[in-house]
Amino acid sequence: MTILPAAATTAVEPQREVARARWRRLPPSDIALILALTVIVAMILFAGWIAPYSPTEFDGAAALTPPGWAHPFGTDEFGRDILSRVIHGARPTLLVAVCGALLGVGLGTVTGMLAGYAGGRTDEFLMRLMDALMSFPTLILATLIVVMLGSNAINVIGAIGIVFWPRSARITRSVALDVARRSFIEAAWVRGERHLFILFREMLPSVLNVVIVDLSLRVTYGTMLSASLSYLGIGVAPPTPAWGLMVKEGQQFIQFASWIVIWPCVAITFVAVTAVLLGERLRQLLAPSDRRN
Template sequence: MAEPAVVAPALGQEGATRRTAPRGFWQDTIHRLRRHRTGMVGATLVALLVLTALFGPYLAPYDPNQMDFSVRFSPPTLRHPLGADDFGRDILSRIMVGARVSLQVGMIAVGIAATVGTLLGLVAGYAGRVVDEVIMRAMDILFAFPAILLAIAILAALGKGILNAMVAIGVVYIPIFARIARGTVLAVRNEEFVEAARAIGARDARILFRHILPNALAPLIVETSLSLSFAILAEAALSFFGLGTQPPDPSWGRMLSEGRAYFQQSPWMGIFPGLAIMLSVMGFNFLGDGLRDVLDPRLKNL
């Protein structure tokens, strides 16, 4: 008598759906980023910066502008974990409050650059000819200047201050986003889905923002992360030269400038603000590197 055939147990409908259901864009990005070590280190540092910027003013042990001349140049102690500066102000409190300034300037400046640059790049790549030449030659002129020198020149015209620093840094990084957006438009403007949209009578604005712009999201997201690190560094540099955040408001760059005069006597005045700048810039760079690897379509199957 023949033995009965062994039938493998079938997966339930729910299990099959759970195994085969594709992840969305953001879910897939987060899933792949979790497996990227460098990206996760950067994401952790960025998360700490964001939390410090949000809650630092409420969790700071002292008023960042409170002076106590009895503890001038105090080294790190239990009372002042990161020491005190030349006016007796708590360095930890000033760093925690200064995190909000650095992140705010970086986000607004990069927001300006990303918005204006992306729009200019989309228009230049889609319109072509004279419009493309005019816009991109203007971007080349901006590219011809070193970033920090161009920002200083803009501040010289607008006047020093935190708001003008945001505008100056934003203008400096507009050409980067413009080139990325334009490159994407040139790559896909003759694709079949764009031609199909034109054939059914879609307006140019709808074609740009509904069909072309989504193809530029991945490189724009990566560039946004990397530009945030440079924007924080640029704000620190401008404040270091006295052109950004004005006293008595705390700023990492300003604190670094103030600590420079007392580096031999009280090195902690410059070391700890410098570490804050370094960790923030490193966090956004690591996150940008991770996002670049995660969003690269050539690495999707690795």
């Protein structure tokens, strides 16, 4: 058994006290946000350990059981536990939403910065291309892409990314136009820096706050879009649980077994609100770091 010296022990205790004091100083909204994120991450990573039942196992004797002690969220027409299906449905729904949002915001950030930095014909061409993509309704464009390429997770992620690309590009460009006229961009250009260096080392940090907030909104929209595609039958295929698919399967029982539909909708709303609040909090934390002129 290793015994720490007295000096080391006395050094550790103040650090623990500082950590406890910082935790106590957190506002209730931050604590609630941390708990919400913990729940979401746990559902994605540890669904197999925290779900009380199998999400696909049939139990005819427990079919359409209302919420109770044995089944807190009730069961569906096949006796499958709704709580377990909601927990297991987080991974296919949210991974598609987050990856699609990252793809769309990444493409949009690069396109928006390039348009704002280059200006002229390059800006005009890129923005007309973005306008052409934005002319399609979101759900229709995503559905068209998935139907043409095939219904699988990779194609759904690509469809969500393409849908979000022009919207993120427009937002980033609006900020990049102002950043491109700042003195530190002109100084980098006079020094002979390469265009890629100016874009990603000089301009990107100045638009990062907007990108982070936009990403949080895209995760929100991506969750709803992923659920909508599953509802239309072109996302995750049964019997794999996904929140949109659960709503579709349970809609015929909504009059006398509404819990089948309610709980997946609650999960979608919970994730959407959490993503928006997280983006706003990150924007507040990162705002003081942008002091460049």
